[in-house]
Amino acid sequence: MMFPKEREIGSSSGLGQGEVNVEKLSFFKIFQGEDLSSESMRAFPYDFIRNVPQNDYSSNMVIRTQWGVSWEVKVSMNPRFYYMEKRGWNQFVNDNALGDKELVTFTHTGLMCFNVNIYEENGKELVRPRTMASLSGIKKEVGESSKKDVKKAEETGGVRVKSKRFEEGKTSKKKKKKKMKKSNNDEDTVPVFNITITTSYLKFLPIPRYFADVHIPNKSKMVVTIHHSNGNCSWEVVCLVRKARAIFSGGWARLVREYPLSVGDFCTFKFIKPTEFHLDVSKKVEEIMSD
Numbered sequence: 001m002m003f004p005k006e007r008e009i010g011s012s013s014g015l016g017q018g019e020v021n022v023e024k025l026s027f028f029k030i031f032q033g034e035d036l037s038s039e040s041m042r043a044f045p046y047d048f049i050r051n052v053p054q055n056d057y058s059s060n061m062v063i064r065t066q067w068g069v070s071w072e073v074k075v076s077m078n079p080r081f082y083y084m085e086k087r088g089w090n091q092f093v094n095d096n097a098l099g100d101k102e103l104v105t106f107t108h109t110g111l112m113c114f115n116v117n118i119y120e121e122n123g124k125e126l127v128r129p130r131t132m133a134s135l136s137g138i139k140k141e142v143g144e145s146s147k148k149d150v151k152k153a154e155e156t157g158g159v160r161v162k163s164k165r166f167e168e169g170k171t172s173k174k175k176k177k178k179k180m181k182k183s184n185n186d187e188d189t190v191p192v193f194n195i196t197i198t199t200s201y202l203k204f205l206p207i208p209r210y211f212a213d214v215h216i217p218n219k220s221k222m223v224v225t226i227h228h229s230n231g232n233c234s235w236e237v238v239c240l241v242r243k244a245r246a247i248f249s250g251g252w253a254r255l256v257r258e259y260p261l262s263v264g265d266f267c268t269f270k271f272i273k274p275t276e277f278h279l280d281v282s283k284k285v286e287e288i289m290s291d
Contacts, residue, residue, distance in 0.1 A: 025048065025051060025052065025107070025108040026048075026105060026106060026107040026108060027044070027045045027048050027105075027106055028103055028104060028105045028106065029041065029103075029104050029106070030101070030102075030103055031093070031098040031099050031100070031101065031102045031103075031104060032099070032100070032101045032102075033099075036090075036093050036098065036099055037086050037089065037090055037093075037208075039083060042083045042084040042085075042086070042089050043081045043082070043083045043084075044081065044082045044083065044084075046081060048108075049081070049082050052108065060072055060073065060074050060075060060112065061073050061075050061084065061112040061113070061114060062111075062112065062113045062114065063092055063106070063114050063116055064113065064114065064115055064116065065096070065116055065118070065129070066115070066116075066117065066127065067127070067128055067129055069129065071088060071091055071092040071095070072088060073085060073088030073089055073091075073092065074087070074088055075112065086210070090208075093196075094194055094195065094196045094266070095196070095266075096118065096126075096129070096130060096196075097130045097196040097197070097198060097263070097264050097266075097284075098118070098196075098198075099196075099198045099200075100120075100121065100198045100199050100200070100263075101120075101121040102118055102119060102120055102121070102126075103118075103119040104116055104117070104118050104119070105117045105119075130196075130264045130284055190270055190271065191211070191214070191215055191270075191271035192268055192269060192270050192271065193207065193208045193210075193211040193268075193269050194266065194267065194268050194269075195208075195266075195267045195269070196264065196265070196266050196267070197261050197262065197263055197264060197265045197266075197267060198263060199263055202253070202256050202261070202262075202263070203252070203253055204247050204248060204249050204252055204253075205247060205248040205252055206245050206246070206247045207239075207245070207246040207247060207248065209245060209246075212241070212245070212246040215271055215274060216239065216241060216246050216274060217241070217274050218241060219241055220240070220241055220242075221238065221239070221240055221241070222238075222239050222241070222274075222275060223236050223237070223238055223239070223251075223275065224236070224237055224238075224239050224248075224274075224275045224276060224277060225237075225275060225276045225277070226248075226255060226269075226276075226277045226278075226279050227272075227276070227277070227278045227279065228259065228279065229278070229279060229280045229281065233258075235251055235254060235255040235258070236251055237249070237250065237251035237252050237255060238250035238251055238252075259279070259281065261281065262283075262284065263284070264283075264284030265281050265282065265283055265284055266281070266282040266284075267279060267280070267281050267282075268280040268281075268282075
């Protein structure tokens with residue numbers, strides 16, 4: 001199965017990366033290239049948003065795979081279009097190890113809930129999760145009340161039910177923001193970033209910009225030490241810092257061979273200091289099942 005090229009699948013908004021099926025209120029995206037967090041990648045096609053019933057607009061959307069796992073993603077807007085916030089979007093992309101020319105369809109079922117189908121480059125549909133992270137139930141960015149809304153939408157088969165979000169007063173919203181801020185502060189105690197290994201990441205590894213901007217020194221080149229989770233070995237890896245991104249380059253391929261890492265592995269890099277990291281790895285589902 002050959003996927004359309006990017007330039008052949010633009011929407012009427014000119015954003016590219018997505019095309020709408022108005023009759024079924026669905027759209028698709030092609031996951032390829034290095035920047036899967038770009039605004040155009042996270043944007044809703046204009047024709048889709050235009051045809052979603054006004055009552056279905058919500059501050060959050062739910063992405064649900066056919067094996068029953070859901071991700072809740074905050075929806076925002078700018079003067080030009082609606083888009084998915086990076087945090088929840090990146091969680092969905094990383095947990096499902098997307099980025100190797102997959103095609104993903106998003107079908108709206110009401111209440112901003114979407115069923116997704118994932119197709120690999122060869123046209124084969126993904127019917128089971130690639131990683132352990134994709135098995136762990138609903139991923140939330142908001143409070144418990146939002147999870148109840150999700151459950152209600154799923155029980156009604158996606159039929160529109162009056163959302164509690166539109167009835168929440170300013171006090172409730174302030175409490176929710178305060179809770180999220182406290183959670184974020186707890187997570188920031190030990191800086192980490194997560195990456196799911198794709199084929200291209202076996203040769204070099206891009207460091208998420210949100211992490212690099214805060215924790216990686218602004219040097220063109222430096223050597224960092226990455227420790228194995230068992231503490232018995234470590235590797236020296238060259239980190240190249242450019243204006244647009246930072247990447248692990250020289251020495252990274254050796255780490256991949258010796259750790260070892262493979263496509264689908266979920267990696268957590270724990271920050272020790274600017275030139276030192278601790279690497280934990282959750283092996284992909286297929287490897288765990290075969291053991």
